[in-house]
Amino acid sequence: MAYLLLINETRGERAARPEDEAHRLYDDMMAFAASLQADGILRAAESLRTDEHAVRISARSGKPQLVDGPFAEAREMVGGFFLIDVATREEALAIARRCPAVAWATVEVRECAPCHVL
C-alpha cells in the first residue's frame, strides 16, 4: 500500500533558521530518505521550495484563475513529501515517527487511494 508523508511546516520558520542549521536539517532528511530507499520502501521524495514561489490555479469559477504565492491566509505550508510503499498503516506510522521532521514540523500520513473511495 502506498502512503504519502506530508511535511507540514509553519510558514516563515525557514527564513528564521540559521544557514548551518538549515543544511543540517536537510542532510538529516536526505539520510532518512536514503534509509527508506535501502529498505526498498521509498517510491519518491522531494523537498519543496517555499510557497512564495508557488502559484495556485483553479477554474472552478469557469475560467482559470491564477494566484501567486505566498498564501498568507495559511499558517502552514507543505515543505516536502515522502511517498512510501508499506504493508500496513502501522508501518507507515512507525516510519513517520522516525522522520527527523517530527522535531520541527508536523508529519501527516495519508493513504493513497482513488478519490472516489471515501
Next chain:
Amino acid sequence: MPPDDTARSLVALWHLEAARVIGRVARIVRDVGLAEDIAQDVLVTALERWPVDGLPANPAAWLMTAASHRALDHLRHTAMAAGKEGAIGHALDFAHQAAADDAAERIDAALDDPVGDDVLRLIFTACHPVLPPEARCALTLKVMGGLSTTEIARAYLKPEATIAQRIVRAKRSLAAARVPCEVPRGAELVARLDSVLEVIYLIFNEGYAATAGEDWMRPALAEEAQRLGRVLAGLLPAQGEVLGLLALMEIQASRFAARLAPDGSPVLLMEQDRSRWDRLLIRRGLDALNRAEALPGPLGPYTVQAAIAACHARAARAADTDWTHIAALYDVLARIAPSPVVRLNQAVAVGMAFGPEAGLEIVEHLHSEGSLDGYPLLPAVRGDLLSRLGHHAEARAEFLRAAGLTRNARERALLQARAEACGPLPREAR
C-alpha cells in the same frame, strides 16, 4: 498508547527491522535458524514489556540491542553447557572473547568481504540451494520480511502447521548441511544469486497470480518481493540480473489495477485500460532496466523479460506497441533461456511484427515437436494466426480445441466466443 496499539506497532516495526536484527544475530551465532529463534524470543519479550512499560524511545535500537545481548547470552550458555570448566568468570571471559572475535570479524569482513552485509548473508543463506524452493520462500519471508507463520500460511493458502513444519525443517537442513552464513564470492556468487532471484520471483508470482478480492496477503506477497528486490538492488548494484528482476517486477506490478475487470475476470494485456497503469512503478522499472542494460556483459533472462515488459509499458496505446523490437527480444530470450513457452510467445510477437504467416511458421514447428501437447495456448495462438490469414474454418477448430483443453472457465468462455466469431464458412462472393 493502548496495549493493542503497541502490539500492532511492534508487528509493523518487526516487518521493517526483522532482516537487520536476525542478520546481526546470525553473524554472532553463525546459524540462521538459531538466529531466528533468538529474534522470536526478543519479539515475545517486547510484546510482554512494551504494552506495560510503554514504547522505548528508539524501538528499532531496543530490538537490536536486546537481540545482540541475547545472542551473546546464548554463546555463554553453550560454552558453559559444553563444560568448559563452568566457572562464571570463565564464561564472562568467553562472552568478552566472543564480542572481541565478533569485532575482529566485522573489521575483517569490512576489509575483504565483497559485500559484507548482515542482510545479504541472511538472504543468501535462506535461499541456499540445499533447501527445496518452497522452503526457501517460506524461510525468506520469515527472516527477511519478518512475517509470522500465520501470515505466510494465509498467503500460501496452506494450513499453518504445514508452513511451521516447512520452516522448522528448513532450519534443520541448514544446520545439518553446515551451511555457513556468508555471502558467496566470484563465480559462486553468480550461481547462488540465481537461487536468490528465483525465490524472490516465486514470491512475486505467488502474489501476482492471485486475484483481487482474495485474501489481502496475496497481493502483499508481490509487494514484499518488490521490496526484497529493491533491497537486493541496493546491496548488489553491479549485478545486472538483480536490476533486471527488479525492473521486471516493477513493470508487471504497474499493471495490477488494470488486469482485472470489475467482475473479477482477467483483462488481457492488449485490452487493458492503460490509464490505470501505475506510472511511478513504470518509471522505477524503466530506471532499473536502464541501469541493468548499462552494465557490461551480456543481458540475462530477467533483464530481457523486463525489456519486453518495458516495450509494452512505453506504448501509450496498444496499437503503438513496438512488436518488431519485442520479436527481436524474444529471439534473444529463446537463445539464452530456451523453452517451448518462450517460443510460443515469440510466435505471437513475430506474428504481430511480420504478419501471421511468419508467426505460424514457429507455431507449426512447436506443434510438430509435440512439446506443448495439451497446452491450450498453442491451439489458441494458432487459431488467432489462422483467423488473421482468413482460414476461418481451421481457426474455428483450433479455438474449440483450445477451449477443450483449458481448465479455466472464463478462459473457456473467451475461446468459445472466438470460435463462434470465426462464423460459418465464408460464403464465396459471387
